[in-house]
Amino acid sequence: MTVARQYVTEARRIVVKVGSSSLTTAAGGLDADRVDALVDVLAKVRSGGEKEIVLVSSGAIAAGLAPLGLARRPKDLARQQAAASVGQGLLVARYTASFARYGVRVGQVLLTTDDTSRRAHYRNAYRTLDQLLAMGALPVVNENDTVATDEIRFGDNDRLAALVAHLVRADLLVLLSDVDGLYDGDPSKPGTARIAEVTGPEDIAHVEIGAAGKAGVGTGGMVTKVEAARIAAAAGVPVVLTSASRAADALAGRDTGTYFRRTGRRSADRLLWLAHASTPQGSLTLDDGAVRAVVQGRKSLLPAGIAAVEGEFVAGDPVELRDSEGRAVARGLVNFDAKEIPQLLGRSTRELAKELGPAYEREVVHRDDLVVVRS
Numbered sequence: 001m002t003v004a005r006q007y008v009t010e011a012r013r014i015v016v017k018v019g020s021s022s023l024t025t026a027a028g029g030l031d032a033d034r035v036d037a038l039v040d041v042l043a044k045v046r047s048g049g050e051k052e053i054v055l056v057s058s059g060a061i062a063a064g065l066a067p068l069g070l071a072r073r074p075k076d077l078a079r080q081q082a083a084a085s086v087g088q089g090l091l092v093a094r095y096t097a098s099f100a101r102y103g104v105r106v107g108q109v110l111l112t113t114d115d116t117s118r119r120a121h122y123r124n125a126y127r128t129l130d131q132l133l134a135m136g137a138l139p140v141v142n143e144n145d146t147v148a149t150d151e152i153r154f155g156d157n158d159r160l161a162a163l164v165a166h167l168v169r170a171d172l173l174v175l176l177s178d179v180d181g182l183y184d185g186d187p188s189k190p191g192t193a194r195i196a197e198v199t200g201p202e203d204i205a206h207v208e209i210g211a212a213g214k215a216g217v218g219t220g221g222m223v224t225k226v227e228a229a230r231i232a233a234a235a236g237v238p239v240v241l242t243s244a245s246r247a248a249d250a251l252a253g254r255d256t257g258t259y260f261r262r263t264g265r266r267s268a269d270r271l272l273w274l275a276h277a278s279t280p281q282g283s284l285t286l287d288d289g290a291v292r293a294v295v296q297g298r299k300s301l302l303p304a305g306i307a308a309v310e311g312e313f314v315a316g317d318p319v320e321l322r323d324s325e326g327r328a329v330a331r332g333l334v335n336f337d338a339k340e341i342p343q344l345l346g347r348s349t350r351e352l353a354k355e356l357g358p359a360y361e362r363e364v365v366h367r368d369d370l371v372v373v374r375s
Contacts, residue, residue, distance in 0.1 A: 008250070013170045014170060015173045016174045020058040024062040025066075030090060037245075041248045057095070058142070062087065092140060133168075159276060160277075174239070175240070177243060181195065184207055200261070232260075232262075235264055238260060275373060281319060283322050284341070284365075285324065286324075286329070301332065312338050329373065331370070
């Protein structure tokens with residue numbers, strides 16, 4: 001076992017993500033044998049009481065296809081939500097029954113991006129997951145597909161898993177799919193080799209990464225998995241990417257799949273969610289001084305530094321902060337509605353408070369709700 005893989009066996013809190021193609025048939029519907037096989041592995045890992053597992057599971061929409069008479073995953077959001085509504089219950093029921101064979105209780109946690117980019121919601125999500133683990137339950141996390149709109153979707157559960165790993169302060173993230181690792185080319189062609197370890201983005205800069213999965217029932221592909229691994233590694237969480245059939249070997253620290261070393265330091269900062277899980281509802285254009293204050297000085301954004309506003313948003317929504325050339329430099333949660341901001345442009349908070357009242361003597365975006373995306 002390599003020194004890097006030793007981190008796998010030493011991990012105490014582990015987030016495991018499994019894709020739709022590893023749980024369902026191509027026609028839709030849960031494959032009970034596949035679910036049981038995964039549960040057998042996870043139950044064994046946590047059986048000694050020293051390890052905790054959070055399972056991020058896709059499969060709700062795929063599980064709902066056959067019961068609703070759908071031949072394939074629908075493209076429109078309404079029918080996806082209908083399939084998720086039927087399939088989520090079936091998915092959790094299947095996990096509940098399968099884990100019950102080992103006396104393990106399951107708790108369902110459904111998230112949207114709005115639940116995690118806002119400060120109070122982020123704390124609540126962490127407390128719920130942490131308490132479930134403390135009480136010996138195994139959280140099964142999924143995106144809340146039944147209510148999430150295009151504007152508040154994570155888009156894929158690989159990215160959700162990376163952010164959940166950060167949220168629960170996990171020691172390891174394991175991404176399971178129908179592919180046994182990252183290859184230096186098309187794995188179906190001769191001459192390609194599995195990449196056993198990635199120490200940083202530069203290791204795979206030359207690799208052409210495919211976007212589509214095999215089974216056609218999920219939304220992700222290798223692109224989303226590598227991006228999820230990058231997000232988690234940058235947040236201080238090492239990652240193993242492999243196939244569901246090799247989950248036992250991966251969790252035992254054996255040389256399977258691709259191991260991504262952590263590239264950043266662990267933090268409890270929810271701003272990772274703001275950077276990677278939120279969808280800006282509008283934008284604010286900053287003058288050069290405000291750009292320097294926000295990007296270099298890590299200061300709050302004041303009305304005096306705003307030159308223009310675009311979009312329709314309300315207080316609390318995520319917005320993009322742009323420089324004078326239209327390039328995104330930061331993202332943050334805004335404290336005013338879009339319709340209020342035009343009267344604030346270029347003016348000091350003292351002047352605004354005197355004219356409009358004390359409620360206007362505050363930041364447009366507070367530094368605690370702001371993340372720099374371009375330095």
